[in-house]
Amino acid sequence: MEEIWYQSKTAPTKYALLAGDGCHPDEADALQKYLECEYGVQEAAKKITEPILSEANPKESFYRLWALLCDALVELSDEECQKTIELLLAIQHLPSTEYFEWKELPGFGNMWHDLYQMHLDGPCTWEKENLTDERREELRRHFRRIGGVEAQLCLRGIGDIPLSWGFDVVNLVAQNRNGLDVLLSEVEVWLEVAGEELKGEVGKQSDEVRWYTRRVAQSAGGKQQSVGAALEEHWVVWKERLMEMMEDGSGLSDEGRKLAARCYDRM
Known part of the structure; x- marks a missing residue:
């Protein structure tokens, strides 16, 4: 996928990120490197979730990652769509945290419903x-x-x-x-x-x-x-x-x- 697609999904400023206007730059970067085969699926799962884990309240930031991945599932090529499904499976198998379990992909279904x-x-x-x-x-x-x-x-x-x-x-x-x-x-x-x-x-x-x-x-x-x-x-x-x-x-x-x-x- 062309660079412009990832740019269009990324919050242009910190204020835009806080306002929910796009994903974290590192989330888009991790997805791009995974889909371009620079990262394996396990490494990509860790990299793409790191920005959320660094937030003071991770649960309030799930939506931006889910929005990015939902759009990837619908807007990218068939091959990239299937790779994104495998990425979601890998995220589900990440270790649980003190506050939530990745296997539940908290809020993903709600985001899919709202978008599609x-x-x-x-x-x-x-x-x-x-x-x-x-x-x-x-x-x-x-x-x-x-x-x-x-x-x-x-x-x-x-x-x-x-x-x-x-x-x-x-x-x-x-x-x-x-x-x-x-x-x-x-x-x-x-x-x-x-x-x-x-x-x-x-x-x-x-x-x-x-x-x-x-x-x-x-x-x-x-x-x-x-x-x-x-x-x-x-x-x-x-x-x-x-x-x-x-x-x-x-x-x-x-x-x-x-x-x-x-x-x-x-x-």
């Missing part, structure tokens, strides 16, 4: 735009990366990412969203990476009621409602919705309908 899950809470600004094919494909790649990383973190026990987040993503298909033509890429990769685990959870046939927001069929104005049901029932609804999306006249592009079909096949 807000689209699950409601429509994004780009969903109101008339997207070009190029922009639509760019967004598909972006959300596919988010979903792929998230599912991997979940399966590898990194950052306390729960399997339930995968169901939150799959539930996008049941909502009235203009961006489904794009967001199906995230649904597909979650099913690709963690589909067996998701289906295993559904197969437990628990009586536990889970709540998800669904569109109200044939309602005017895109009305939605929160529905409580067993997970197995939600799964059936999601599959039915995907079948609808696969059809001509669904409002999706050709690629969107293909995405819906691949999602259905993985369920």
Whole structure:
């Protein structure tokens, strides 16, 4: 990755660092040297966490390192993304301190949610735009990366990412969203990476009621409602919705309908 990426993530001044505007320069430097193979993963884990350990209250500084690593997972190349996952695993295995245990990656899951899950809470600004094919494909790649990383973190026990987040993503298909033509890429990769685990959870046939927001069929104005049901029932609804999306006249592009079909096949 070009030098400019690391510079853009680094707090330009001490005051900016205190204000939360970027990471510590040594954190960015350690990540860069690791991704450029100057550091091994164990050495990088120690180097990148040293600035936090030197703080008077380390717990208040986790966010800046997690923000840096979350962005690396999403914005860098596939190879660099996988190396960053290995770095997080190495950080988890660092010795515990008097105040916290690295194996928990305190606050990492919250940071990931704040940076890369807000689209699950409601429509994004780009969903109101008339997207070009190029922009639509760019967004598909972006959300596919988010979903792929998230599912991997979940399966590898990194950052306390729960399997339930995968169901939150799959539930996008049941909502009235203009961006489904794009967001199906995230649904597909979650099913690709963690589909067996998701289906295993559904197969437990628990009586536990889970709540998800669904569109109200044939309602005017895109009305939605929160529905409580067993997970197995939600799964059936999601599959039915995907079948609808696969059809001509669904409002999706050709690629969107293909995405819906691949999602259905993985369920």
